[in-house]
Amino acid sequence: MSPDSINILFIGDLVGSFGRAIFRTLLPGLKKEFAVDLTVLNGENSAHGYSITEKIYNELIENGADAITMGNHIWEKKEIVSKIPALTRMVRPANYPPAAPGPDHLIVEAKGIKVAILNLLGRVFMQCLDCPFQTAEKLVPRLREQTPIILVDLHAEATSEKNAMGFFLDGKVSAVLGTHTHVMTADEKILSEGTAYISDVGMVGAEDSVIGMSKEQIIKRFVTQLPEKFEPTDSGPGLFNAVLIKVDIKTGKALSIERIIRKTPALDLPREEK
Numbered sequence: 233m234s235p236d237s238i239n240i241l242f243i244g245d246l247v248g249s250f251g252r253a254i255f256r257t258l259l260p261g262l263k264k265e266f267a268v269d270l271t272v273l274n275g276e277n278s279a280h281g282y283s284i285t286e287k288i289y290n291e292l293i294e295n296g297a298d299a300i301t302m303g304n305h306i307w308e309k310k311e312i313v314s315k316i317p318a319l320t321r322m323v324r325p326a327n328y329p330p331a332a333p334g335p336d337h338l339i340v341e342a343k344g345i346k347v348a349i350l351n352l353l354g355r356v357f358m359q360c361l362d363c364p365f366q367t368a369e370k371l372v373p374r375l376r377e378q379t380p381i382i383l384v385d386l387h388a389e390a391t392s393e394k395n396a397m398g399f400f401l402d403g404k405v406s407a408v409l410g411t412h413t414h415v416m417t418a419d420e421k422i423l424s425e426g427t428a429y430i431s432d433v434g435m436v437g438a439e440d441s442v443i444g445m446s447k448e449q450i451i452k453r454f455v456t457q458l459p460e461k462f463e464p465t466d467s468g469p470g471l472f473n474a475v476l477i478k479v480d481i482k483t484g485k486a487l488s489i490e491r492i493i494r495k496t497p498a499l500d501l502p503r504e505e506k
């Protein structure tokens with residue numbers, strides 16, 4: 233491990249209790265294997281597929297997450313609206329209207345180095361929020377006054393919007409990492425000005441599922457077009473998707489980005505967790 237760089241593990245959308253079990257099973261080994269200095273995960277689906285609770289936030293932090301990003305499902309557990317100011321290692325998407333509670337960025341420390349984390353929501357095939365590009369243009373210079381190491385979680389549907397953000401922020405941030413689709417893409421790269429990029433990091437959840445949710449329920453909804461409740465799949469093998477980014481601590485430029493894909497044998501969760 234170079235003393236001049238920092239290793240950041242960024243984990244894709246973690247789905248439900250099954251995703252949380254995969255996370256706590258695999259994380260200790262991955263931290264050792266990759267000499268991880270900072271672990272960040274997207275927690276927008278960690279509470280039974282929708283949002284997060286204070287209890288689950290505490291569980292994820294206790295199990296090794298240093299910071300949690302969110303997404304379009306953030307407000308679906310209503311307690312988060314009042315509790316988010318106290319959840320000091322969690323960041324909400326910055327481009328919600330100004331009245332949204334919670335921080336529009338997060339600064340955490342690893343190896344005594346400040347790392348800024350920015351979460352943005354895309355607008356293509358998603359909610360009509362403030363412009364993520366203008367939001368980034370406003371916030372990134374302020375973050376750079378504090379640290380050159382800046383991670384951006386761009387939670388968005390369209391690869392074109394994610395591609396564009398990567399180039400828009402190339403050289404200004406350390407990484408632009410896509411989340412939300414739950415399907416890992418194979419386009420990880422370092423852009424020409426030193427920003428690590430991937431269109432989507434993927435998910436942590438049941439492999440035998442549609443984006444972590446029951447395949448039967450989702451197929452039924454597609455076939456019938458009738459309302460159908462979606463719930464996370466909680467059996468079978470687990471899938472863990474993440475990227476490892478090595479960042480130069482002086483310049484903030486990314487030195488490498490590597491996809492990490494792990495699978496677990498079928499996990500047997502304690503009954504109360506299901």
Ligand SMILES: [Fe+2]
Nearest residue numbers: 245276277412
């Ligand atoms: Fe998600």
Ligand SMILES: [Fe+2]
Nearest residue numbers: 303304305412
């Ligand atoms: Fe999402």
